[in-house]
Amino acid sequence: MSLTSLSVSELCTLSRKKEVKAEEIVLSFLNKIQEQEKKVSAFLLVLQEQALARAREIDQKREKGKLAGIPVAIKDNILTRGIRTTCASRILENFIPPYSATVVEKLEEEDAILIGKTNMDEFAMGSSTENSAFLVTKNPWDLRRVPGGSSGGSAAAVAAEEVPASLGSDTGGSVRQPAAFCGVVGLKPTYSRVSRYGLVAFASSLDQIGPLARTVEDCALLTQVIAGQDGKDSTLSSLPVPDYLKEMKEGLKPIKAAYLKGEFIEDIDPEVRQIYLNVLGLLEEMGAELLQIDFPSWEYALACYYLIAPSEASSNLARYDGVRYGFRHPSSDSLKEMYLSTRTKGFGQEVKRRILLGTFALSSGYYDAYYLKAAKTRRLICQEFEQALQKVDFVLTPTTPEPAFLIGAKEDPIAMYLSDVFTVTANLAGIPSISIPVGLTKQNLPVGLQVMANYFQESLLFKLAFLLEKKVKFRKN
């Protein structure tokens, strides 16, 4: 058995028993990266020397952290001090952050090892990782297909066993959708549970950092480490972080769950629908009470999301003007000319499309009809969730309407946006949501189940996901 096929918790156990050194763990994964990267291209940067040096340091330590010697890959929109962070954009191609994100500091405090920065859609705008300015990442299950996005590199790296776990960010499904496409577990925590200090802002009222791993337990472990206050993100909750691992294993009382009604499910890929229905059957066998609940506003969720997210993005991305950091277009005679040519040359197509859409939605004369309307719709979505979650513990949907699609298959922007139809609602409402792999299509492509729960009920999500994981037996080893 190779070290790279083990989960984070299995590696931690071996390491605690002194059966394996951090250096051996890191070397195994570096070798695996070298072998897999030729095919998968999940990484923008691999920190070979640095990771090995850090592993040797950790091996010398007497008191070790919870994640001692565990290699973790970090999405390239999460700042790593002294390590290039590009957001997969030309405009930040040579950006070296002067500080690390809180989540990175928290991982390092527990002796996890940063092994590399992963590819993504530029500024996290996309659902396939094809919008990276540098690389196209391939799905390890079928190299002709996308890994999903925007955290496609982080998901593919975990699926290809290049790392046991990684961090991504989720604004409309960017952790869960690639997790589903790559057959791994991915969590979007409750809005305000995990600090975004050092996460490059895309849409600030929606962005959350979340873990990706091969098991639910590993996701719980990583969430435990990265959650909680830091005094640097003003939106963080002061609620204490529970002991997720302990609570996850406590077992679940009889549960009630809501599932989606006909029309939403009718239009999706038939194999995805069948696997979803099979899991619902399995849950009933496990004693769950399933209720069909109507969410009339969901029909409007994507339109709402594609106004709010681009609006916030157009404002957040105004900072890239070539003045303080990042790319500056060299041949400009005036300041105005410099702004224009820097931004025009530095941003890719999808980023420009969203900046323009957001600028339009916020512009004088259109604000009430577009942005304000979307903000109100968002409240409606929240209210429907609040009402539903008084009656049930969970809301269950497929994570995506179809399995991983072929590279280049979605040239029409709206067709790409539809990939997020099930995931955006959790971001708009701010509730936690997890995707776990629950089956394979005939073409051997993974399918994910999305489980959503009430604010700060991550423990409940882990509990159900943990039970389902054992029943479904997706992971072979």
Next chain:
Amino acid sequence: MKQKIDIDHICALANLKLSDEEKARLEPQLAKIVEWVNKLEELELELTKGEVYSPVPFPIPLREDKIQPSLSSEEALANSPEIDGKFIKVPKVIEEK
């Protein structure tokens, strides 16, 4: 509602300068997306209660206003494309007459 988008105006607001080719590609795409999001018009939203702009329906705490260590100016300027001492250099701002 069919929405006409004045792409030149929006580009000017967003500090972007598109080539004619890019404009020809993006303008119909944007019009299509705007038409698609117009779906929200079907919703009767007068009844929506609550604070429209808060991302979550619970209060968000503020930390104490205490001075904490921050980046040195050298670190803060390290990524600037062009500096002169502790200043960032940019092309001229004032137009000549």
